[in-house]
Amino acid sequence: MSDCMSCVVRNRAICSALNPDELGALSKLGRKQVVSRGQTLVWEGDESLVVANVIRGVLKLGVSTADGREQIVGVVFPSDFIGRPFGKESPYSVNALTDAEVCIFTRSSFDDFAKDHPDLQHKLLQRTLDELDRARQWMMLLGRKTASERIATLLLEISNRLGNTGCSSIAPFLDQFELPMDRQQMGDVLGLTIETVSRQLTKLKEAEMIALPDRRTVVIKDRQRLQNLAEAA
Amino acid sequence: MSDCMSCVVRNRAICSALNPDELGALSKLGRKQVVSRGQTLVWEGDESLVVANVIRGVLKLGVSTADGREQIVGVVFPSDFIGRPFGKESPYSVNALTDAEVCIFTRSSFDDFAKDHPDLQHKLLQRTLDELDRARQWMMLLGRKTASERIATLLLEISNRLGNTGCSSIAPFLDQFELPMDRQQMGDVLGLTIETVSRQLTKLKEAEMIALPDRRTVVIKDRQRLQNLAEAA
DNA sequence: GTCGTTGCTTGACTTGAGTCAATGCGGCAG
DNA sequence: CTGCCGCATTGACTCAAGTCAAGCAACGAC
Numbered sequence: 001m002s003d004c005m006s007c008v009v010r011n012r013a014i015c016s017a018l019n020p021d022e023l024g025a026l027s028k029l030g031r032k033q034v035v036s037r038g039q040t041l042v043w044e045g046d047e048s049l050v051v052a053n054v055i056r057g058v059l060k061l062g063v064s065t066a067d068g069r070e071q072i073v074g075v076v077f078p079s080d081f082i083g084r085p086f087g088k089e090s091p092y093s094v095n096a097l098t099d100a101e102v103c104i105f106t107r108s109s110f111d112d113f114a115k116d117h118p119d120l121q122h123k124l125l126q127r128t129l130d131e132l133d134r135a136r137q138w139m140m141l142l143g144r145k146t147a148s149e150r151i152a153t154l155l156l157e158i159s160n161r162l163g164n165t166g167c168s169s170i171a172p173f174l175d176q177f178e179l180p181m182d183r184q185q186m187g188d189v190l191g192l193t194i195e196t197v198s199r200q201l202t203k204l205k206e207a208e209m210i211a212l213p214d215r216r217t218v219v220i221k222d223r224q225r226l227q228n229l230a231e232a233a
Numbered sequence: 234m235s236d237c238m239s240c241v242v243r244n245r246a247i248c249s250a251l252n253p254d255e256l257g258a259l260s261k262l263g264r265k266q267v268v269s270r271g272q273t274l275v276w277e278g279d280e281s282l283v284v285a286n287v288i289r290g291v292l293k294l295g296v297s298t299a300d301g302r303e304q305i306v307g308v309v310f311p312s313d314f315i316g317r318p319f320g321k322e323s324p325y326s327v328n329a330l331t332d333a334e335v336c337i338f339t340r341s342s343f344d345d346f347a348k349d350h351p352d353l354q355h356k357l358l359q360r361t362l363d364e365l366d367r368a369r370q371w372m373m374l375l376g377r378k379t380a381s382e383r384i385a386t387l388l389l390e391i392s393n394r395l396g397n398t399g400c401s402s403i404a405p406f407l408d409q410f411e412l413p414m415d416r417q418q419m420g421d422v423l424g425l426t427i428e429t430v431s432r433q434l435t436k437l438k439e440a441e442m443i444a445l446p447d448r449r450t451v452v453i454k455d456r457q458r459l460q461n462l463a464e465a466a
Numbered sequence: 467g468t469c470g471t472t473g474c475t476t477g478a479c480t481t482g483a484g485t486c487a488a489t490g491c492g493g494c495a496g
Numbered sequence: 497c498t499g500c501c502g503c504a505t506t507g508a509c510t511c512a513a514g515t516c517a518a519g520c521a522a523c524g525a526c
Contacts, residue, residue, distance in 0.1 A: 063373045065465040071376040073369035084366070086359055091366045118351035125358045126319055132361060133317070133324045135368040136306035140296045142375035143304040143424025147483065183504065191376025193484055198505055215492090215504070232298040380513070416474065426514055431475055448474070448522085 003027075007103070012079035013053045017123040026113055030105040035059070035096040042083070044093040051083030051110050057100020058180035061092040062188070072189040074135070075180075077161050081127055085111055097180045142191045145232055150190040151200045152230035155210065155218055176219045236260075240336070245312035246286045250356040259346055263338040268292070268329045275316070277326040284316030284343050290333020291413035294325040295421070305422040307368070308413075310394050314360055318344055330413045375424045378465055383423040384433045385463035388443065388451060409452045 004010060004027045005020065015023060032055065035041060042050065044063060054076050061074035061082075073092055076082055084090050085107060105113075114121050141150055156173075158180070163173035179186070183194045190197065204210045209226045211219040220226060237248065237260045248256060265288070268274060275283065277296060287309050294307035294315075306325055309315055317323050318340060338346075347353050374383055389406075391413070396406035412419070416427045423430065437443045442459045444452040453459060 061369070063369065065373070065377065067465060069377040069465065071373040073372045084362065086362070088362075088366075092369060115355075118354065121351065121354055121358055122348075125354055125361060128358060128361045128365060129317065129319070129321075132365045132368060133321075135365060135372065136294070136296065136325060139306045139368065139372060139375055140298070140304040142372055143421075144298065144302040194504080195485080195506085196483055199483095202505075232300060232302065427474080428476085428515080429513060432513095435475075 007055065009053060009055055009079040013103075014081055014120060014123040014127060015053065017119040018117065022117060022120075029109045029113060030103050033102055033104045035100045035102060037096050037099050039096045040093055041096070041102070042090050042092075042094040044090065046090055048084040048088055048090040048107055050104055051081070051085055051107055052102040052104040054078050054080050054082060055101040055103055057102075058097045059100055059102075060095050060097050060181070060185065060189075062095060063092045070188050071191065072185065074131070075161075075189065078165070081124065083107065085114065085124070097185065147190075147192055147196050148200050148203060149229055149232050150192065151186075151197065151204065152209075152226050154186060154190055155204075155220065156223075156226060156230050158218075159220060175223070176217065179216050179218060182215075240288065242286060242288055242312040246336075247314055247353060247356040247360060248286065250352040251350065255350060255353075262342045262346060263336050266335055266337045268333045268335060270329050270332050272329045273326055274329070274335070275323050275325075275327040277323065279323055281317040281321055281323040282340055283337055284314070284318055284340055285335040285337040287311050287313050287315060288334040288336055290335075291330045292333055292335075293328050293330050293414070293418065293422075295328060296325045303421050304424065305418065307364070308394075308422065311398065314357065316340065318347060318357070330418065380423075380425055380429050381433050381436060382462055382465050383425065384419075384430065384437065385442075385459050387419060387423055388437075388453065389456075389459060389463050391451075392453060408456070409450065412449050412451060415448075 004015060004023045007013075007015070010016065015026065018026060030052075033052075035057070041052070041059070042048070056078055059076045059082065060072045061076065062070055062072050064070040075097070082094055082102065114124070141153055145153065159173045159175070159177060162177050162180075181189070183197050186192075186197045187194045192200075201210075201212065204226075205212055207225075209220070209222045209229070211221055213219065237243065237256045238253065240246075240248070243249065248259065251259060263285075266285075268290070274285070274292070275281070289311055292309045292315065293305045294309070295303055295305050297303040308330070315327055315335065347357070374386055378386065392406045392408070392410060395410050395413075414422070416430050419425075420427045420430045425433075434443075434445065437459075438445055440458075442453070442455045442462070444454055446452065
């Protein structure tokens with residue numbers, strides 16, 4: 001890889017655990033790769049051969065049943081880590097929701113490097129613990145929240161995840177943003193159908209909590225009310 | 234703690250990463266604690282002050298909304314690790330489903346110990362990755378499976394988790410076992426109501442896939458058919 | 467014994483979300 | 497400009513699961 005030191009996620013990705021020398025060593029193992037929207041990086045059930053850091057773009061982690069039902073079990077943003085280090089087949093597929101750029105490693109070379117760098121493993125552990133907490137919050141959503149609560153939660157989550165680019169702590173969240181996914185994919189994240197997603201968005205628009213200038217753009221007009229709805233109070 | 238070397242989960246818990254000397258040092262930091270059914274070990278939203286290994290019994294991790302809906306986001310069995318190391322408040326409460334025994338540490342002393350023991354962190358990372366995979370599989374269940382598929386999945390999961398005690402690799406799963414939870418709690422794990430749980434269990438019984446000799450006992454009579462149902466084919 | 471209590475099951479009815487089927491709309495190729 | 501194509505929205509209807517309300521069975525206290 002050419003230049004980790006100038007990488008836009010240098011200070012947020014797990015690489016931030018490494019000093020310049022270590023970073024140089026790691027950079028020899030990986031390479032940047034562009035992934036275009038819709039492209040699949042890893043298939044569900046395949047042996048886990050690669051891991052990666054997200055540099056730019058948004059990707060989804062998806063599980064599907066034999067009869068074609070799909071559930072998106074994770075959405076990864078820049079600086080997030082992708083993959084299943086230390087063996088095991090990947091229990092989900094990884095797919096680009098938008099054009100993206102990742103910094104990719106073979107699993108075996110990454111594993112070897114990680115074994116010798118406890119600080120890197122520590123960062124990875126923290127990240128995995130955070131991801132687990134997020135997954136559990138999502139379990140509450142999928143098990144117990146109503147359709148409108150789910151939509152409200154998703155919009156706020158995306159607003160936060162897109163806002164926290166870290167570069168500018170001025171914007172902890174965004175009041176206007178582009179959805180990195182279409183209606184079907186929103187349904188797949190929320191455990192709903194495309195029609196229910198559409199209807200609930202219309203309701204939130206009619207209630208003036210949000211505006212939808214075009215299919216992909218969301219404006220949060222009343223964050224407080226949206227938050228109350230999301231928190232299922 | 235008196236005697237880690239003779240601990241029943243010695244070879245399966247994260248402690249298996251440690252040599253006898255290290256184990257001796259860790260044992261000075263922790264203590265065994267008996268927890269009785271229904272007792273709460275950690276409250277949702279409280280600062281995470283303790284972590285623990287489960288020695289005996291089954292505990293649940295639960296999240297609830299302001300208006301009283303509950304979702305169980307994890308069930309932990311002997312040798313599993315409980316808690317949120319490295320800061321952060323606990324996003325869920327921890328509750329004993331059965332009488333249990335845990336080996337408990339203050340978070341800060343465990344954190345300090347872990348910092349100096351990369352092998353322990355490595356074990357913890359692997360365990361957390363496994364737990365994350367399990368949580369994601371459960372997201373598929375909560376988002377996309379029907380009531381009967383959910384029940385079938387839960388019964389098989391409990392059969393496997395109770396079977397894999399590690400002590401005897403003879404029994405990879407059990408065909409008869411005691412449910413470590415009541416109907417309400419099954420509903421809370423599956424995102425269903427108590428009535429739906431009861432009705433679906435009756436259906437599985439009528440279809441002769443299982444038998445229910447008493448409220449808490451389950452006998453798997455046709456594992457293959459139950460598995461087909463669970464896999465949502 | 468019999469009275470409560472607690473947890474589970476069953477039945478009748480309601481409802482939130484799914485299904486099926488048009489219709490609408492914005493962009494782009496020709 | 498026109499017509500098509502790929503989403504997205506909307507409407508009418510269905511159905512799986514939830515709600516509300518009895519009953520039932522096992523167990524312990526007295």
